[in-house]
Amino acid sequence: xxxxxxxxxxxxxxxxxxxxxxxxxxxxxxxxxxxxxxxxxxxxxxxxxxxxxxxxxxxxxxxxxxxxxxxxxxxxxxxxxxxxxxxxxxxxxxxxxxxxxxxxxxxxxxxxxxxxxxxxxxxxxxxxxxxxxxxxxxxxxxxxxxxxxxxxxxxxxxxxxxxxxxxxxxxxxxxxxxxxxxxxxxxxxxxxxxxxxxxxxxxxxxxxxxxxxxxxxxxxxxxxxxxxxxxxxxxxxxxxxxxxxxxxxxxxxxxxxxxxxxxxxxxxxxxxxxxxxxxxxxxxxxxxxxxxxxxxxx
Numbered sequence: 001x002x003x004x005x006x007x008x009x010x011x012x013x014x015x016x017x018x019x020x021x022x023x024x025x026x027x028x029x030x031x032x033x034x035x036x037x038x039x040x041x042x043x044x045x046x047x048x049x050x051x052x053x054x055x056x057x058x059x060x061x062x063x064x065x066x067x068x069x070x071x072x073x074x075x076x077x078x079x080x081x082x083x084x085x086x087x088x089x090x091x092x093x094x095x096x097x098x099x100x101x102x103x104x105x106x107x108x109x110x111x112x113x114x115x116x117x118x119x120x121x122x123x124x125x126x127x128x129x130x131x132x133x134x135x136x137x138x139x140x141x142x143x144x145x146x147x148x149x150x151x152x153x154x155x156x157x158x159x160x161x162x163x164x165x166x167x168x169x170x171x172x173x174x175x176x177x178x179x180x181x182x183x184x185x186x187x188x189x190x191x192x193x194x195x196x197x198x199x200x201x202x203x204x205x206x207x208x209x210x211x212x213x214x215x216x217x218x219x220x221x222x223x224x225x226x227x228x229x230x231x232x233x234x235x236x237x238x239x240x241x242x243x244x245x246x247x248x249x250x251x252x253x254x255x256x257x258x259x260x261x262x263x264x265x266x267x268x269x270x271x272x273x274x275x276x277x278x279x280x281x282x283x284x285x286x287x288x289x290x291x292x293x294x295x296x297x298x
Contacts, residue, residue, distance in 0.1 A: 006143055007264040008257070013149050015256025016156035017215065022233040022248050023159055024207030030243030031180050031200040033099065034091070037106040039208050039233060040226030041113035042082060046209025047216040047225065048117060050074035051126045054217070058130055067131045068151070071213040078213075079206025082113075087201035092194060110230075118223050125220035132217035152214050159207060160249055167245075176200070180243075235274055239281045241288030250289060254281075 025039045053070040086109055094101055135147035167173040179186045179196050187193050211229075219225075236255055240247025255274055262273040269276075281289060 003264045005141065007260045009140065009143065009145065010263070011257035011260030012253075013145075013153060013256075014260055015253045016153040017211070018232060018236050018256055019249055019252035020152065020156040020159060020214070021208065021211035021229055022236040022252060023156075023163065023245070024204035024211075025233045026237045026240070026243055026245065026248040027163065027207070028201060028204035029237065030245070031176065032197055033243075034102050034106065035099075035234075035242075036204065037103065037230065038086065038109040038113060039204075040228075040230030041110050041117070042078065042205050042208035042226075043212035043215075043229045044117055044221075044223075044226035045082065045113065046075050046078045046212030047221045048121050048126065048212075049078050049209070050213035050216045051128045051221050052121075054128045054131060055126070058128070064130055064134055067128075067134075071131065071216070072210070075206055075210035075213045078209035079202055079204075082209075083202035083205035084198070086205070087198050091201070092197065095197075110226075114223065114226070121223075123223055125222040127220050128217055130217070148218065155210065155214055159210075160245065163245060232274070235278050238288060239278055241285075241291035244288065244290035247288055247290030 021043055024042075025036060028034055028036050028039075050071045053074050054067045057067055057070055058064060086106075090109070091102060091105060094105060132146060132148045135151075137144050137146050139145075165173075167177055175186075175191055176196055178189075179191060179193055183193050212226075232255070236251040237243075237248055238251070239254060240249070240251030254277060258273050258277050259270060262270045266273075285291065
């Protein structure tokens with residue numbers, strides 16, 4: 001029983017990180033119906049960009065607190081630049097093709113970006129722990145946790161709430177929901193669907209990069225780190241239901257808690273536990289827990 005509080009806290013913190021890295025993936029699929037295999041590379045490049053900016057900033061003896069702003073700036077730069085290049089320069093020319101073609105296109109982009117990372121930053125790991133250690137620690141009973149964990153939890157909550165409020169209460173959010181439900185009717189009433197596709201992909205790329213940027217101070221940033229992320233992100237969105245924002249949140253919480261309890265009580269099955277949960281959920285709900293109803297055209 002002494003492990004229970006630690007397992008619960010670790011599970012919630014891990015779930016927040018999972019949601020942060022998966023929400024962009026589920027947003028892009030929900031609007032564009034594209035399984036973006038390049039999501040992991042966007043996460044990786046966001047981490048590398050953040051490490052580069054923070055390292056250069058701190059090397060000049062500048063104010064360390066501003067490094068937190070640089071993490072967000074890195075995510076914005078990565079998302080906007082790569083989002084425009086990938087969607088406007090590549091994907092929009094293949095929307096009339098079968099979904100598997102777009103899937104393969106994003107996988108090709110993933111392979112290209114993985115090699116681009118090695119060409120630009122090399123293969124040696126990068127570290128910049130200052131933003132992580134600057135905030136200190138907090139204690140709950142006998143347990144000690146870094147305050148930086150609150151940054152990731154807060155970013156995850158803020159991202160989810162902001163997206164939900166945008167989709168439900170703003171004019172552009174309602175138009176985007178129309179695009180999600182029926183692209184043909186949206187075009188017929190004058191909505192520029194391609195423009196919404198571009199904006200959606202940019203926001204999704206920014207969220208992926210934000211996950212990488214906020215994670216960068218807590219790890220050694222190295223090539224290939226996006227591979228594990230894309231696998232976990234797919235597990236989260238598949239459990240929750242592809243394209244569902246509440247599903248991504250619930251999927252992240254389930255995966256986070258299951259993994260945490262496995263680590264604390266049965267470490268040998270940590271990796272297996274995630275896929276076991278995914279298999280059980282899909283056996284009961286093949287399209288996920290919050291799968292959106294598909295319109296039937298007559």
